[in-house]
Amino acid sequence: MWEGFQAVKCPHCGSTDDKVIETRTLAGGEGIRRRRQCLSCGYRFTSYERIEEKPLMVIKKSGRREPFERGKIEKGILRAVEKLPVSGKTIEELVNRIEERAALYDPIAREVPTSVLGDMVLEELKALDFVAYIRFASVYKNFRDLKAFLEEIGHIQKTNNVTR
Template identity: 40%
Template sequence: MRCPFCGNIETQVKDSRPAEEHVSIRRRRFCPACGGRFTTYERVQLRDLVVVKSNGRREDFDRDKLERSIRIALQKRPVEPERVEQMISGIVRRLESMGETDIASKTVGEIVMESLARIDTVAYVRFASVYKNFQAADDFDKFVSELRPGDAVTDDKTEA
């Protein structure tokens, strides 16, 4: 593994342990050339996935891109990092187990929204605002009212 600090290819593994509920291996590494320490993760990849965008463009699935978008949606929300990692690993496993190498970006977005809805509603709405390309406050209003259609009826009853 190449050192991210100096580029030396002779790094040493100092510690290895299971991570993400035994789905990956976390390795602490040390570079003897510059003394830098860094962490790497080793994960099983069942197949190379390709995301097919709505315009037909194809790009390799990027777990880091998925993680970044989920972390942005969860920013400043009370969700443990371990739970986020579990969710991301679960999404990736679900995509890999679909049996297809080509996956529509719409499918990825729907699976992410489904997962976020179970963990944190605010993050779910944040992600949906980007995924569904909200243009105005009315878009948020409509989406949130569809989230809990029963609540609007309950609110009307308490005001009467």
């Protein structure tokens, strides 16, 4: 037997000796249904297999890992676009893109550093709205003084030809 593998028990007699009679893929390909027959008592039963996907984890600055929470990204974006003409649909699409990109950052380990997530949010907000970008950047980049804040505005104006 494979390490960590547990054989399927017959629900009738408890034997782990069975044969697969039929295999079908579940809708969307997210699992498999198998019809089995116990070789000890002849009872027929069904088992299901599903892929257990590893959750996307966020690596904090301290090195601690926690599950990715879409709501945290959305909350930060909502604060940045507050009182701006940005629709809920636009915000949802933006969060979807960030979540998809985060999952692709390291698809094997399924981990993404918070710094990369923050940069993804900034990139999306930069394309969406200058004011939202500056609001989010002021918190994310933790500007210590007015000079740092003005330098960021100047940098954005140069790279994007913003004249607001």
